[in-house]
Amino acid sequence: MFSFTRVLIYIGLLILFIYTCSYGTWTWKKKNYFGAIIVFVLAVSIIALPVYTMLTRG
Amino acid sequence: MRNKIVFGKWEAVTVLINVICTKVFLNFPRKVAEDAGTAGWLMTIYVSILAFSAFFIISRLYARFEGKDLIDLGEHIGGSIGRILVGSIVISFLIYMASMYLREFGENMKVISLTASPLSFVIMFFAVGMVIAAYVGLEAIVRFQAIAVPIIATGFLIIIIAVLPIADFKNVTPILGTGAYDIFVSGFFRISIFSELLILFLLIPFLRTHDNFIKTGYTALGISSFFLITSAVVVLAVIDYPVTIESFLPIHRIATLINYGRFFQRIESVFVLIWVGAGLLYLSTAFFFIVYTFKKTFKLEYYKPLILPFAVLVYNLSFLPPNLMTAIQLETQYFRTWSWLVTFGMTIILLVMARFIKKPLQKRDEISLE
Numbered sequence: 362m363f364s365f366t367r368v369l370i371y372i373g374l375l376i377l378f379i380y381t382c383s384y385g386t387w388t389w390k391k392k393n394y395f396g397a398i399i400v401f402v403l404a405v406s407i408i409a410l411p412v413y414t415m416l417t418r419g
Numbered sequence: 420m421r422n423k424i425v426f427g428k429w430e431a432v433t434v435l436i437n438v439i440c441t442k443v444f445l446n447f448p449r450k451v452a453e454d455a456g457t458a459g460w461l462m463t464i465y466v467s468i469l470a471f472s473a474f475f476i477i478s479r480l481y482a483r484f485e486g487k488d489l490i491d492l493g494e495h496i497g498g499s500i501g502r503i504l505v506g507s508i509v510i511s512f513l514i515y516m517a518s519m520y521l522r523e524f525g526e527n528m529k530v531i532s533l534t535a536s537p538l539s540f541v542i543m544f545f546a547v548g549m550v551i552a553a554y555v556g557l558e559a560i561v562r563f564q565a566i567a568v569p570i571i572a573t574g575f576l577i578i579i580i581a582v583l584p585i586a587d588f589k590n591v592t593p594i595l596g597t598g599a600y601d602i603f604v605s606g607f608f609r610i611s612i613f614s615e616l617l618i619l620f621l622l623i624p625f626l627r628t629h630d631n632f633i634k635t636g637y638t639a640l641g642i643s644s645f646f647l648i649t650s651a652v653v654v655l656a657v658i659d660y661p662v663t664i665e666s667f668l669p670i671h672r673i674a675t676l677i678n679y680g681r682f683f684q685r686i687e688s689v690f691v692l693i694w695v696g697a698g699l700l701y702l703s704t705a706f707f708f709i710v711y712t713f714k715k716t717f718k719l720e721y722y723k724p725l726i727l728p729f730a731v732l733v734y735n736l737s738f739l740p741p742n743l744m745t746a747i748q749l750e751t752q753y754f755r756t757w758s759w760l761v762t763f764g765m766t767i768i769l770l771v772m773a774r775f776i777k778k779p780l781q782k783r784d785e786i787s788l789e
Contacts, residue, residue, distance in 0.1 A: 377727055384724040395503075396717040400725075407728045410735040418738050 367415065378408050424625055428635045430561040431622050433568035434704055435639035438615040440646045441701040443575070444694040445523055447612070447647065448654035448669040450751050455606060457660045458596025460651040462606040467644035470613040473763045474640055477620075478633045480770035485629040489620045490715050492769045496776055505769065506716025510709060512617065512761045514729075517705040518736035519750045521545055524698040526743040527668060532691055539738070545702055546734045552703030553710055553726045557625070560703055567696055574693035575646065578670065579653050581677045581686060586656035596660075612647065613640070614758035620766055621708055670694075706733065 385400035451459030484492060493505030525542035533541050552560050595602065619636055626632050654669040657676065666672045671694075674687040710729050714722040740746040 374731070377731060381724070381728045384721075388719060391720065393718055396719050399717050400719070403725070403728050403732070407731045411731060414735045414738045418741070 370411070370415070374408055374411055378404050381407065424558050425627055426558065426561050426625055428626070428631050428638070430565045431619070431626055431631075431635045432639045432642070433564045434561050434622070435616065435619055435635070436642050436646070437564055437568050437571070437697060437700050438618055438704055439613060439639065439643040441520075441697045442612070443646055443650040444670055444690070444697060445520075445527065445668065446747060446751065448650050449664055449666055450755070451609070451651050452655060452660055452663040454597075454609060455601045456596030457591050457593060457655060458602050459655055459663075460591060460648055461594065461596065462602045462609060463612075463644075463648045463651045465602060465606055466609045466612055467640070467648065469607065469610045470616070470644070471637075471640055473610065473767075474616070474636050477763070477766055477770065478636060480767065480774070481623075481632065482629055484770070484773060485632075486624050486627060488623045489617075489766065489769060490712065491624075492773050495778075496769065496772050503716055505765070506712055508761060508765065509617065509621070509712050510716065512758065513705055513709045513712065514733060514736065515754060516615070516758075517549075517702060517709060518733050518739075519746055519754060520698070520705070521549075521702055521733060522737040522740060522746040523743070523750065524695075524702070525737070526746065528695065530667065531671060531687075542734065542737060545699060546730055548699045549702045549706040549733070550726055550730045552699075553707045553730075554723065557707055557711070560700075560707055564700055564704075567700060571693045571697050571700075572646070574689050575650075575670075578674050578677070578686060578690060579649055581679070581683075582653060582657050582673045585676060586653060588652075588656050590657075590659055591652060591655045608756045608759065610763065611755045611757065611759040613643070614754075614762040616640070617762040617766075618704065618708060620762075621712065706730070709733070 381400060381404035385397045385404060388400055389397035448459070451462055455462040484495075487495070489509060490502055490506050494502035497504065521542060524545055525538055529536060529538055529541050616636070616639075619632070619639065622635075623632055626635060650670060654666075654673060655663055657673045658666060658669065663669065671687055671690050674690040675685070677686040678684050706729070710722045710725045713719070713725055713729070719725070737746075740749055
């Protein structure tokens with residue numbers, strides 16, 4: 362369940378999540394609020410979907 | 420800095436040929452045999468004529484909207500809401516298409532060549548290719564396809580010509596196969612075979628003129644129809660129906676039958692090479708347009724920060740079907756039945772609606788691809 366490979370994958374996903382959120386924050390500062398929200402939704406989905414896939418599909 | 424990217428008709432034609440015809444290497448010949456029996460080739464001719472007719476209508480309606488893609492049309496009709504609605508439909512369409520094909524390419528690769536490798540590992544190679552292609556950008560993707568597609572087409576034609584001596588064209592009879600209803604009524608929905616033509620409606624700003632758009636569309640449809648019809652006829656002629664519908668990858672199967680003396684055997688190695696090349700280019704194109712459409716729909720400044728998140732998304736979505744059969748079912752029974760509604764239906768509706776909007780068209784911006 363929590364093998365070394367999985368921990369590495371989770372860390373990678375977390376880094377990607379932060380990276381995507383930072384783009385969302387930058388977009389928010391550019392006053393593109395809707396675009397920023399969508400980027401945040403994308404950031405959440407790239408954490409949620411892989412976790413779901415790993416839990417259900419192994 | 421803003422990039423101004425324009426490319427020629429030939430580049431656009433090769434992109435479209437590749438995205439429309441890659442299914443030839445997957446399940447297309449088997450699917451048409453399942454649908455219409457020995458008349459699979461006739462059904463392919465029929466849907467090709469339908470696709471030409473639909474494109475004729477679309478090209479006529481597009482005359483007023485030179486240089487405008489579907490998202491621009493959505494914005495012209497409904498402002499931001501129209502843009503977001505149309506963009507979301509296009510993004511969903513492309514994500515579905517890319518994730519299903521990613522799974523199928525990975526599974527088929529595993530079946531043919533990498534039998535001992537884990538599926539996630541095989542799919543990772545395609546995903547990495549998609550990511551690299553998206554980073555280098557559209558210009559590199561289309562210019563590479565202008566070189567690669569003729570090579571892939573030559574490899575395909577070598578296989579087709581090499582199996583002709585063992586083809587028996589009596590196998591494509593009875594002409595009407597499982598019946599006229601299956602060909603002309605149920606077969607109507609198979610116009611979705613050409614649903615990748617949607618990419619052309621996103622390429623319009625890069626083609627500049629309406630004349631280029633028309634020539635690109637007709638040329639791509641003509642050459643793609645030729646490859647689709649040829650594959651259907653030859654597979655049905657080489658493999659007796661109903662054995663055709665049992666072939667997992669029909670073109671690979673006929674490639675294994677090639678045997679010219681001691682030295683020209685097992686030509687399927689050519690098949691693997693061209694198939695992987697075609698698959699990678701297909702996925703690269705689809706993936707690039709996912710991030711490009713997302714950027715354009717939500718008016719984001721850059722598309723490159725979206726590449727890795729979308730790669731993770733598409734990669735994981737490709738694992739949602741529990742097995743290959745479900746993935747094939749999702750593609751053939753749903754996508755290949757209803758995707759015409761997006762490519763042809765939505766485009767025609769948008770163009771008809773846009774004709775009734777009296778406001779002047781917005782001036783074309785330079786295309787930013789950063």
